[in-house]
Amino acid sequence: MNRRQFIEQTPQTLAAGGLLATQAGNVPDKIPAKPFVHHVYFWLTNPNSEADKKQLVSALQALSKVPVIRQHFIGTPATTNRDVIERSYQVSWLLFFDNLEEEEVYQKHPIHLQFVEKNKHLWSKVVVYDSVTM
Amino acid sequence: MNRRQFIEQTPQTLAAGGLLATQAGNVPDKIPAKPFVHHVYFWLTNPNSEADKKQLVSALQALSKVPVIRQHFIGTPATTNRDVIERSYQVSWLLFFDNLEEEEVYQKHPIHLQFVEKNKHLWSKVVVYDSVTM
Numbered sequence: 596m597n598r599r600q601f602i603e604q605t606p607q608t609l610a611a612g613g614l615l616a617t618q619a620g621n622v623p624d625k626i627p628a629k630p631f632v633h634h635v636y637f638w639l640t641n642p643n644s645e646a647d648k649k650q651l652v653s654a655l656q657a658l659s660k661v662p663v664i665r666q667h668f669i670g671t672p673a674t675t676n677r678d679v680i681e682r683s684y685q686v687s688w689l690l691f692f693d694n695l696e697e698e699e700v701y702q703k704h705p706i707h708l709q710f711v712e713k714n715k716h717l718w719s720k721v722v723v724y725d726s727v728t729m
Numbered sequence: 730m731n732r733r734q735f736i737e738q739t740p741q742t743l744a745a746g747g748l749l750a751t752q753a754g755n756v757p758d759k760i761p762a763k764p765f766v767h768h769v770y771f772w773l774t775n776p777n778s779e780a781d782k783k784q785l786v787s788a789l790q791a792l793s794k795v796p797v798i799r800q801h802f803i804g805t806p807a808t809t810n811r812d813v814i815e816r817s818y819q820v821s822w823l824l825f826f827d828n829l830e831e832e833e834v835y836q837k838h839p840i841h842l843q844f845v846e847k848n849k850h851l852w853s854k855v856v857v858y859d860s861v862t863m
Contacts, residue, residue, distance in 0.1 A: 621760055627756065698807075726802075729803050
C-alpha cells in the first residue's frame, strides 16, 4: 500500500494557513519566528459567574478577528497547584503579533476599543505581560 | 512559468515539523489546537546583571530540548508601559504542551530538575501561569 500523499501547493493553499498544520491537528503556523507576545490575565468582577465568564470568552472570540493578531489562545487556569503558580485569575488571553507596532495597532483598533467599552464591567483586575522574543 | 510546487509528504517530513511554516519564515506548526500553556516569569536575584540574564537564557535554551515541549519562546519585557502592564520581571519563558500530563512529564524530566538545581540561585522570584485552552 502506498501511504505517501502528494499535496499540490498553490499560493491559495499557502494563504489558507497551514495545510500541514491542519492535517496534523495543530495550530496553523501563523506565529512569526520572533513574535511580540501579549499575555493578559482577567480577574472577573463575579469570579464564580459562569455567565460572565462565557460572555467574556465570547467577546474575546470576536476580538480575535482584529487582523494584526497572528495567533490567539483563550484559556482558563489548569488544575496544577504549586506555590509558584498563580491560579486566582479566571481567563487567560494570549496573543502573538509580528512586532510591537502591530500590537499598538491592535490597542487602537475599533474592535478592541469596542470590546473594552462593552465588557469592562466584567473584570475587576487585569494584568498584562508584554514580551519580546529573543 | 509554473510556480506550483509539488511536495512529497511522508511521515518523516511531517515529523520534521512544518515545511510550510519554515518556507513562510514562521514558527513550525508544532502547537496543538488546544494546548496546555505554561508561562513562567523570572525575577533575577541581580536584576541588572546582563551576565546572569545571559546565563539564564542560555540554560533555558538547553532546557527547551525536553522532548515533550511542543514549542517555546524566551522573551524579555517590551517597552510598552501602561498601568496594567507588569514589567518588573526580567525573563519570560513560554511553553506549549499537548496536555497537562505532558507538562507533568516535563516537570519531572532530568533535564528540568538539573536546570533548576544548577540555576535557581539566579532568580529571587518566579511566577507561573498554567492555562488550558478552551
